[in-house]
Amino acid sequence: MIDFSVEPEFQEKLDWMNAFVREECETMDLLFPGAGTMYDMNNARARAHLEPLRDQVKAKGLWACHLGPHLGGPGYGQVKLALMNEILGRSSWAPTVFGTAAPDTGNSEILAMFGTGDQKAKYLQPLLDGKICSAFSMTEPQGGADPTHFTCAARRDGDEWAISGEKWFISNARYAAFHIVMAVTNPENQPHERMSMFIVDAQTPGIEIIRNCAVFGEPAEDGSHAYIRYNDVRVPLDAMLGEPGGGFRVAQARLGGGRIHHAMRTVGRCQRAIDMMKERAVSRQTRGRKLGDHQFVQGAIADSVIQLEQFRLLVLKAAWMIDEVEAGRLPHGAARQHIAMCKVATEAVMHDIIGRAVRLHGSLGLTEETWLAQFWAGVQSLAFADGPTDAHRSQLARNLLRDVTPVEGHFPSDHTPTRLSEALRRYPSAR
Numbered sequence: 001m002i003d004f005s006v007e008p009e010f011q012e013k014l015d016w017m018n019a020f021v022r023e024e025c026e027t028m029d030l031l032f033p034g035a036g037t038m039y040d041m042n043n044a045r046a047r048a049h050l051e052p053l054r055d056q057v058k059a060k061g062l063w064a065c066h067l068g069p070h071l072g073g074p075g076y077g078q079v080k081l082a083l084m085n086e087i088l089g090r091s092s093w094a095p096t097v098f099g100t101a102a103p104d105t106g107n108s109e110i111l112a113m114f115g116t117g118d119q120k121a122k123y124l125q126p127l128l129d130g131k132i133c134s135a136f137s138m139t140e141p142q143g144g145a146d147p148t149h150f151t152c153a154a155r156r157d158g159d160e161w162a163i164s165g166e167k168w169f170i171s172n173a174r175y176a177a178f179h180i181v182m183a184v185t186n187p188e189n190q191p192h193e194r195m196s197m198f199i200v201d202a203q204t205p206g207i208e209i210i211r212n213c214a215v216f217g218e219p220a221e222d223g224s225h226a227y228i229r230y231n232d233v234r235v236p237l238d239a240m241l242g243e244p245g246g247g248f249r250v251a252q253a254r255l256g257g258g259r260i261h262h263a264m265r266t267v268g269r270c271q272r273a274i275d276m277m278k279e280r281a282v283s284r285q286t287r288g289r290k291l292g293d294h295q296f297v298q299g300a301i302a303d304s305v306i307q308l309e310q311f312r313l314l315v316l317k318a319a320w321m322i323d324e325v326e327a328g329r330l331p332h333g334a335a336r337q338h339i340a341m342c343k344v345a346t347e348a349v350m351h352d353i354i355g356r357a358v359r360l361h362g363s364l365g366l367t368e369e370t371w372l373a374q375f376w377a378g379v380q381s382l383a384f385a386d387g388p389t390d391a392h393r394s395q396l397a398r399n400l401l402r403d404v405t406p407v408e409g410h411f412p413s414d415h416t417p418t419r420l421s422e423a424l425r426r427y428p429s430a431r
């Protein structure tokens, strides 16, 4: 039986988070906007505001709650994480305030699983403590959704690996202390066995940030997605994380969780948009009536609430299935379809609900006076982060169609009727 209720002590934590995120983190969104601001360790004003908030989160025992017990975390299952993430999703800053910001979350998983003792001491602990941030360097200019086109390569040279090639759209590389880089090491292997994963200190000679790309009207100087060239970047042999040719397995270890966490946070973003729509609907007048008395506005709010409730239940079910797989009550891979469904639905739900909220706020919705414009810009970004929505949509359909038996001829007779002519052949007296 599926049950999303939680014990009272956990509900108390959720209630505290809810009040704190609304009061403090949503205020930070307005004070310090911009996609990369929360990763900029040199932004003294933002850091000064951030640290006392982090102290409060730590004092409540809510810091880095995504971590499993192997990393000193509480090991909450995905259902509890979903309930927490939907609160954090209300605010761009909240994941940084609570120590659960991507890509650092996934990168810490990789380091915990594949890093050496020295690498964990140098990079993992400061990452978990929120003292540094990191970059995940996989996409290339000529190969995005299909990594079999990647060409950035690592060549063994004595007791070093030498990495050369280009990477594209690497979030936060300009602020990162290290990069986790995927590079071709075994070109002779099958397409998905050609690449390995490396940890590269950001200070290593040869790392060239060609430019930082800004998206959707952000000021160019705020761009936080790096176009990078690795020019014969030298790292020691133990910089390889996992096996030679095992880069995909390492990447998969981090991407699966990320997809569902984006969906969980989308619930929160959309809830915040609906809260704002409702407030606006009862506060503003046009043509002698409140906005909320106009039928189009009523429709926008009702449709948004219905759509979000459907999406939230889908996300919670996917989270529940992941927990059941991990507990051995569902078979390995049983949650995969639902994770893909969440990924596909995330973009559509956000597009519809944030879009309606922007429209209801008129010109105000386009400005930085509210956070709506920033989240609207994020709609299309979410469609690509962790792989394009269309690829997941296609994969989902292929899986759904894989075991369906084709019928022979236009009016087949030897299976359960699916057409009127078949039904009549079986029950001729029915008509």
Ligand SMILES: Cc1cc2nc3c(=O)[nH]c(=O)nc-3n(C[C@H](O)[C@H](O)[C@H](O)COP(=O)(O)OP(=O)(O)OC[C@H]3O[C@@H](n4cnc5c(N)ncnc54)[C@H](O)[C@@H]3O)c2cc1C
Residues within 6 Å of the ligand: 103, 135, 136, 137, 138, 139, 143, 144, 145, 146, 168, 169, 170, 171, 172, 225, 380, 381, 382, 384, 385, 386, 387, 388, 389, 390, 391, 392, 394
């Ligand atoms: C905000 C943001 C942050 C990102 N951060 C990082 C990062 O930190 N590190 C990193 O390595 N990468 C990052 N990326 C890159 C991201 O992983 C890629 O954008 C994504 O993999 C898609 O690659 P692409 O942009 O080259 O699109 P393409 O691969 O060129 O795809 C373009 C379009 O082609 C269609 N398409 C492609 N393949 C398929 C398919 N199999 N089935 C159906 N349709 C398909 C889809 O319509 C798709 O939208 C980030 C992207 C964004 C937007």
